[in-house]
Amino acid sequence: MGKTWFSCLAGILMVAAASPGFAQELEPRRWNHLPIDTNFAAVGYAYTHGEIAVDPVLLVEGASMEMHTAAAGYTRTFELFAKSARIDVVQGYRNGFWSGVLQGLPTSISRIGWADTLGRFAINLYGAPPLKQPEYAVYRAMTPVETIVGIALTVQLPTGDYMSDKVINLGNNRYMVRPELGVMHNRGRWSFEVAAGVSFFTDNDEFFNGNRLEQDPVFGLQGHVIYTFRPGLWAAISGGYELGPLSKINGITKDDRRENLLFSASVGYPITPQWGLKLGYIGTRKSRLVGVDAGSLVLGLSTFW
Numbered sequence: 375m376g377k378t379w380f381s382c383l384a385g386i387l388m389v390a391a392a393s394p395g396f397a398q399e400l401e402p403r404r405w406n407h408l409p410i411d412t413n414f415a416a417v418g419y420a421y422t423h424g425e426i427a428v429d430p431v432l433l434v435e436g437a438s439m440e441m442h443t444a445a446a447g448y449t450r451t452f453e454l455f456a457k458s459a460r461i462d463v464v465q466g467y468r469n470g471f472w473s474g475v476l477q478g479l480p481t482s483i484s485r486i487g488w489a490d491t492l493g494r495f496a497i498n499l500y501g502a503p504p505l506k507q508p509e510y511a512v513y514r515a516m517t518p519v520e521t522i523v524g525i526a527l528t529v530q531l532p533t534g535d536y537m538s539d540k541v542i543n544l545g546n547n548r549y550m551v552r553p554e555l556g557v558m559h560n561r562g563r564w565s566f567e568v569a570a571g572v573s574f575f576t577d578n579d580e581f582f583n584g585n586r587l588e589q590d591p592v593f594g595l596q597g598h599v600i601y602t603f604r605p606g607l608w609a610a611i612s613g614g615y616e617l618g619p620l621s622k623i624n625g626i627t628k629d630d631r632r633e634n635l636l637f638s639a640s641v642g643y644p645i646t647p648q649w650g651l652k653l654g655y656i657g658t659r660k661s662r663l664v665g666v667d668a669g670s671l672v673l674g675l676s677t678f679w
Contacts, residue, residue: 424668437474487535606644
């Protein structure tokens with residue numbers, strides 16, 4: 375099992391590091407085969423620093439942000455319709471600081487509190503049969519080459535701290551639903567993943583000073599290459615692309631189309647057969663005038679039973 379339990383930690387850490395402005399999390403090993411009837415828990419910390427380019431009409435220059443995020447999560451695997459499935463729940467707590475020049479005057483703000491809660495359900499449709507230990511260990515040892523196809527549904531709940539009279543908040547005050555399709559191919563020590571998803575958003579009817587914020591769906595694509603040195607010890611490089619349409623405030627379209635490139639490198643290291651560490655770096659670069667250029671360092675601890 376040592377080759378697989380880091381996949382649960384990866385999700386928690388990448389969610390923790392992601393800026394609130396991004397619709398997807400860049401996560402390797404998310405579609406890995408896991409034994410059923412198993413519990414996973416993890417805690418993580420992420421430090422993020424970024425430069426922000428905002429709508430020119432806001433008259434903000436040199437905007438930057440610094441974010442400290444602690445996150446905890448839980449995963450439960452089970453059998454559903456003779457397939458292996460899992461449920462993930464992740465909760466983050468953030469301490470953020472933003473600074474810039476507003477209409478010629480230096481200004482700064484800080485926020486501390488809860489981020490939005492994320493839940494995810496995933497099921498493997500092809501490959502990765504639902505197996506308990508020790509059948510799972512035997513299957514993995516005898517199956518060096520395998521393709522896994524799965525689908526997932528991620529939901530972001532509006533549980534984070536939000537103030538309707540503030541532009542910058544830790545929570546988004548709206549629901550997000552993202553269906554995903556993922557494919558993973560294992561070949562010896564190498565694994566290759568690709569996943570695509572579309573994020574749908576409900577309206578925020580309590581946007582800044584009583585306005586209504588609308589946003590059309592955002593398309594995301596990501597890929598990962600993973601190499602396993604030995605059970606529990608692996609390294610991954612990842613890349614992603616995200617395209618978002620224009621948003622609307624009170625029905626008026628804004629000139630704020632988002633197009634982002636994401637990249638990351640991560641390493642998993644086993645401490646004991648049940649405990650492990652992960653270290654990773656995540657970078658984001660905007661391809662439009664509006665967006666965020668940021669870098670995040672993430673560290674976490676994971677266990678299972």
